[in-house]
Amino acid sequence: MSQTSHPGGDVRRVQVIAPNFKRRLSGVTSTIVQLVPEQARTLPIRALGPGLPAHLPKLRWRDLPALWLRPDGRPFRIWHARRNVEMLPGILLRDVLRMPLRLVFTSASQRRHTAYTRWLIARMDAVIATSTRTGTYLTVPHSTITHGIDQSRFRPAESRQAARAALGLKPDRRTVGCFGRVRHQKGTDLFVDAMIALLPRFPGWQAVIAGRATAEHQGYETELRARVEAAGLASRILFVGEHRDIERWYQALDLFVAPQRWEGFGLTPLEAMSSAVPVVAADVGVFSDVVTPDTGAIVPPGDLTAMIEACERWMADDAAREAASRAALAKARAEFPLAREAEAINAVYEHLWREAR
Template sequence: MSEKHPLRDILVIAPNFKRRLSGVTSTIVQLVPEQAKSLGILAAGPGLPAHLPKLRLRDVPKLWQRPANKPFRIWHARRNVEMLPGIVLRDVLRMPLRLVFTSASQRRHTAYTRWLIGRMDAVIATSTRGGAYLDVPHTVVTHGIDLGRFHPSADRAASRQALDLDPNMRAVGCFGRVRHQKGTDLFVDAMIALLPRHPGWQALIAGRATAEHAGFERELRGRITAAGLEDRIRFVGEHRDIERWYRALDLFVAPQRWEGFGLTPLEAMASGVPAVAADVGVFPDVVTAETGTLVPRGDLDALKAAIEPYLGDDDRRAAMATAAAQKARQDFPLAREAAEINAVYARLWARG
């Protein structure tokens, strides 16, 4: 621990025990600094940016000491691999901890996960839909967006040029893991069908394919090459400064076949970008007729039909971009999410 974050003042530990970048990791990276504005909180685990305040491994034994002004600390887990250590710390090592779990899943959990959840002191669901799959009392807290990080571009052409993209071509993007579940193939097939009819557009796919999905990505690249569109449909890789790539877009597409919550349409909207999204996760609560278009999951024809009007209507895109940014600011600020999570902690401390 540094003198800046003495452990006696730390009330919450937010573990992140998955090294690869994911939606959960992104949530922690955004939330911890926001929550730290009003309470002592540390992240814990690998793969986190240097600016986040972190619990060092050698300081874990100090968790036996109670914090200065509360009867216990809170261990806020978001994955099975983080719930189990919390149970061990609380129940086996008898550390003064209470356990909170955030569930983003919109399907019934496995028996093992249900067992873990049943041992939590408080449970948060990221959506009403997700909460319906929980067998325990819970609080719904929808995600928010860091509006200081995700905001509209003052000049999209300049944003594209800064990324070595063609500044004179409008851009449509699909960001997230490259895999079948995320519908990357649907986006690629839609672009192969639409871009020849809209020569002023380019398509960007940001994200990585893990080893088990590398063949899936190779197949998609092959389709693009066969269509002669390798210069206009580009895989740009994984980026921790993904906000810069959102600001280069004119349209965002979220074609997921399944999603627990899904931050990408929110990040796009906060960046002043309308979204075409599948009817999964919380996308129906986020994407409205004023900010984008919803399509049935897995329906390529519906996806193409929803995307194409945006490619030829500058006025419609501009109006929806303004509405999207406004909705993100009003309904999904990160400060609101942090305050609602902190209220869950406060109720635990009040119960003692």
């Protein structure tokens, strides 16, 4: 019998497959990396795809023929897709190769789907929306399950100064961060322009931009770096690239900014709040459901003036910022534990299995 790469993992035991067919780090990949180990506490689940971390329980490509065999104790396996590129193979495996599979799709998009995407979604056996706003763009019955955060990974630093020193940052400078892909949609230019306006008035602060600019956005990043250089702030507005240990960078922050012009869900404010960091966020995705006046501020998307004003208020008031830090952590722990999300998703699977019986 073919074996999975997870020690002792017989393919017949595998009941759920979480495909991840995008090698580059993304919010969807981050969701899979966090969720699969949590779901695996109570369910035989394996991830499938390239570029996944070694600790994740995984299925190998060579194991796919074994999926014609029914899993132990279940009438079929669940194929849980989160992108078009993962829905289509699931349909082929189920409908063309006649493998005993049922298909689940999680949608985070907050825009009208293309005809092709609607065709794919209509062929799913169950659909999950990551927010009520996301659900309004779906035309099929669905469940709403908001994301959670791995709070054993994203947690407050014992010392922000020590966290900064470990990353090579100036330890005594308070730090504001913006994490995610470097591109126009993510609003990186808004963050840069806000910091160019604010840092001369706040000499005790520095700014960190963590994230990758893909090939088509290299010119955009180059232009932003030139703006920073022209403002004489290259030593205080730092482009640090992409990091898979991003939790260490959250621990270095005193304030987080999510300046996106558009977002499907958006994990970064949750990750910041779980790290006890207040958040200034644009009103996109689920940010207005997550960030409340006691944990940060919501501003209109694309409104640079509003973003500058909101950041300035939090940067100028140490006591208010520390209170917001405590409130952010409390809210994240109460409302967004990863275990809650995993349990709700597993319940969707159980419903499909019960229906079959």
